[in-house]
Amino acid sequence: MKRTRTRFGRQTLIASMLLGSLLAAARPHGQRWKPDIPNVWDEAALADWATPLAGLNRRPTHISAKEYYSLRVESLRTYPVYFPGREPSGYWEMLQRIGPKPLIEPKELQTEADWIEAGRRVFDEADHLHLRTFDPSFVAAARSVDTYKQAGVEPLPDGTVFGSRWVPTEHGVALSFGNCNNCHLLYKSDGTRVPGAPSFAETSQTRNPKYRNPTIIPVQFANHVVIGAAPFRMGDEPIGMWLYRAYGVPWRQDDVHERAKAIEKPEYEALVAMIVRGGGVPRWSGSLFYPAKMPDLIGIKDRRYIDHTGTHLHRGIGDLMRYAALISFADAADYGQHHLLGESTRRVQARLSDEALFALALYLYSLEPPPNPNPVDERTGAGQKIFAREGMSQVPHSAAVHQQQADARAGIRCPVGRAGKPGHPPIVGGNGSGACPHDAEGHRLLQGSFAQRRVVPGALPARRIGGEPRRDVRPGPAEGHACAGRLEAARFSDSRDQRS
Numbered sequence: 001m002k003r004t005r006t007r008f009g010r011q012t013l014i015a016s017m018l019l020g021s022l023l024a025a026a027r028p029h030g031q032r033w034k035p036d037i038p039n040v041w042d043e044a045a046l047a048d049w050a051t052p053l054a055g056l057n058r059r060p061t062h063i064s065a066k067e068y069y070s071l072r073v074e075s076l077r078t079y080p081v082y083f084p085g086r087e088p089s090g091y092w093e094m095l096q097r098i099g100p101k102p103l104i105e106p107k108e109l110q111t112e113a114d115w116i117e118a119g120r121r122v123f124d125e126a127d128h129l130h131l132r133t134f135d136p137s138f139v140a141a142a143r144s145v146d147t148y149k150q151a152g153v154e155p156l157p158d159g160t161v162f163g164s165r166w167v168p169t170e171h172g173v174a175l176s177f178g179n180c181n182n183c184h185l186l187y188k189s190d191g192t193r194v195p196g197a198p199s200f201a202e203t204s205q206t207r208n209p210k211y212r213n214p215t216i217i218p219v220q221f222a223n224h225v226v227i228g229a230a231p232f233r234m235g236d237e238p239i240g241m242w243l244y245r246a247y248g249v250p251w252r253q254d255d256v257h258e259r260a261k262a263i264e265k266p267e268y269e270a271l272v273a274m275i276v277r278g279g280g281v282p283r284w285s286g287s288l289f290y291p292a293k294m295p296d297l298i299g300i301k302d303r304r305y306i307d308h309t310g311t312h313l314h315r316g317i318g319d320l321m322r323y324a325a326l327i328s329f330a331d332a333a334d335y336g337q338h339h340l341l342g343e344s345t346r347r348v349q350a351r352l353s354d355e356a357l358f359a360l361a362l363y364l365y366s367l368e369p370p371p372n373p374n375p376v377d378e379r380t381g382a383g384q385k386i387f388a389r390e391g392m393s394q395v396p397h398s399a400a401v402h403q404q405q406a407d408a409r410a411g412i413r414c415p416v417g418r419a420g421k422p423g424h425p426p427i428v429g430g431n432g433s434g435a436c437p438h439d440a441e442g443h444r445l446l447q448g449s450f451a452q453r454r455v456v457p458g459a460l461p462a463r464r465i466g467g468e469p470r471r472d473v474r475p476g477p478a479e480g481h482a483c484a485g486r487l488e489a490a491r492f493s494d495s496r497d498q499r500s
Helices: 002-030 065-070 091-098 112-125 136-142 145-151 216-222 239-247 256-262 265-277 317-330 354-366 378-389 396-409 439-450 477-490 493-497
Strands: 079-082 160-169 172-177 185-187 193-195
Touching (some): 091 160, 112 354, 136 216, 172 216, 216 265, 239 265, 317 354
Antiparallel strands (some): 079 160, 160 172
């Protein structure tokens, strides 16, 4: 009898332990994931967020939290514009009757995966609020095959037009343009989609990309918006004054951007075309004459600065949310005593919700590089040896981060423009995510990278990352060629493992 009770007790204990384990394993799946969403426009976080401007030694001034949160929340779903002849049957009629729908619904998001998927929708569908247009001529142009034939534009593999969106609103269907994905969604020449990579990474100096948007620039001019979709509608001034307000550096003597005041539309369009063909972007507060490379967002979670030229700190997800808000609807264009906006310039009076920006940032953090298409061969092996010899084999991706830190500590920023100096791009990811030097050009790049003159005195010790004293070594042509091969082979796979 005693033995039976003992056996029964043991079985009960085992059953209890198994049941407890099952309940513990099941509990997380039944619980709602509650993210800690930071306030986007937090004045304490904004205080030292932007890096100081060279020649002014002041940080840009931001709008107040009160002003930011007084902007109405505008967060609507958008739908792709199809290439003429590729639109599904009944699609246009569906857009007319569906009405406005919320971009995301936070109350319906149960798991972290749900939030990331919501962020993907924000990335794909959020539009430039100040570029929406109901103009019948633009709507008709977006649906006309002649628009695309004249521009030499091809449809994307799914039959849609790159960058254009339809927005069902209370007032009808508006034509608009993607916010994030017009700059940070690459369609390679074979149709491969790479979210987070610069949209013009496969551009050519001699021809336009086949996947581009022929209607966005006319709409920008009509809406008085500087190309690059800054969050302002410029006043009734000549285009040259728009450009000076976008790019001028009034605290700099002999500012090259004084020339912008005399630029007219044909020259402006030609300048923009050259910038885009080079893989750059004519961004607000940048420079028409010294444009920045369009940054790669893949791997941004591990970078300490935001933007190709390191304009802002990246201390966590709140800073990435903040930056998306700044460039989309919250810039001020105030730099110390210098106020660049005209009296008739108007900022967009709407914003995305904090929840939408959090979901977007979470999605960007989740992006992984695509598979590496480059072979590992004798040339890449030789390049690997050079990397090891020069102390660069540990974290090639973070060499740019160290240089950004050195520049920031030395007060070096933007000798020609407001938004940063010609930058030091991450080595890994270069070939697949922007204009990348090859062979002879890569050799010249690496000469500068290895030379001691690239180290800013007093900012970082004149020592290599690996700890050995830096030598004034410049690789020969063969070494430069091998190292360029190493960069190509490293561009995707190393960024998965080497974190700064």
